Amino acid sequence: MSAESTDVLIVGAGPSGLTAASELARDHRVIVIEREQVAGGIPRHSDHTGYGLRDLKKVMSGPQYARVLSGRAARAGADIRTETMMTGWVDERLVAVTSPAGRYEINAGAVILATGARERPRSARLVAGDRPAGVLTTGSLQNLVHLHHRSPGTRAVVVGSELVSWSAVLTLREAGCETVAMVTHRDRPESYGAFHQSAKRLLTTPVSTLTKVRRVIGRDQVEAVETEHVVTGSIRTIPCDVVVFTGDWIPDHELARLGALTLNPGSLGPEVDTMLRTSRSGVFAIGNLVHPVDTADVCALDGRHVADPVREYLAGSRPKAEGIRLDVEAPLRWVAPTVVRVGDQAPARRRLLMWSDEFRPVARIEAVQAGRVIGRVTLPWAAAPGRVLRVPWSLLDQRDSAGATITLRLL
Secondary structure, three states: OOEEEEEEEEEOOOHHHHHHHHHHOOOOOEEEEEOOOOOOOHHHHOOOOOEOHHHHOOOEOHHHHHHHHHHHHHHHOOEEEEOOEEEEEOOOOEEEEEEOOEEEEEEEEEEEEOOOEEEOOHHHHOOEEOOOEOEEEHHHHHHHHHHOOOOOOOEEEEEOOOHHHHHHHHHHHHOOOEEEEEEOOOOOOOOOHHHHHHHHHHHOOOEEOOEEEEEEEOOOEOOEEEEEEOOOOOEEEEEOOEEEEOOOEEEOOHHHHHOOOOEOOOOOOEOOEOOOEOOOOOEEEOHHHOOOOOOHHHHHHHHHHHHHHHHHHHOOOOOOOOOEEEEEOOOEEEEEOOEEOOOOOOOHHHEEEEEEOOOEOOOEEEEEEOOEEEEEEEOOOOEOOOOOEEEEHHHHOOOOOOOOOEEEEEO
């Protein structure tokens, strides 16, 4: 089978992949492959505002944002191929692809994985019951409502209280479906406090904390959910015909695993350095594949950030040092990036991205290297499960670049 050649292959046409394509297609041949019928990623069926603030310096709806990014990439010269999937690695940067036109191979000078993340479905959350119609994730709900213009039902229970959970509530309201309850096993909502309070007032949605869904009731169609209070053990049955499982993100890392890339044991996405290089030479990873899950505009800035490292790689530049590792202690689950090298630029937006499994009203982060505290920072926002913690890069200013692993702690 003869292989098509390109300078850069980008797998995934969401905000990070399209932004990388816009940057790199100005001076290189770029192919973008996307398994969906239309480029744009999750924003194209998130029909609410709030997109584009950090990268485009303007606010717009998800579908508009997706169109803007797709248009920019196409005008820059990127070859965007939809309904096209990478199915495996043939060699270092020779990949197998399948599309409606058939199967073929692409030989790329550099590969950028921008496959994103997905919500953990009901089947992975060990919720009992049959498999009736009406069990959705936020993504499948928004696809149903905004792309197929179908009603999900009349009464919904939303599982989770992250930002994406409120996005599901907004979508349900637009579809004429009442959200009768939100439930979270946490002791407080995971979304930002100011957003949660305003959303609660505007949407009048009751939130049950310390509560988990035990069972979905209904054989052909959802009829109710059975919940349990995790402290008291009290059981409650909530009549509904829709249940939406939100958040609890996992990266779409199948291609990373197939390529034997080193994975971060906390995030399950590929480990990267500050230049977004993975453990495989010439393969880069960006967006929510690396840090599940941050906002679309932060992911887009990954796409902008990776452009220069890819150009340098194509010009023959290679890392000059092994670098030092970044690690975390519980309740922090992961940090990105995980490798810092002498001579490399700081990460995108000069921020370390972290995830906490516990709530802290005041987030204080400490960096320790070889038993010595090299930096502390107090953030102006809380640490909470359900959202990425963004920490200034200056925390590591006093590091020994030839020293031991740096451990990050949430105090």
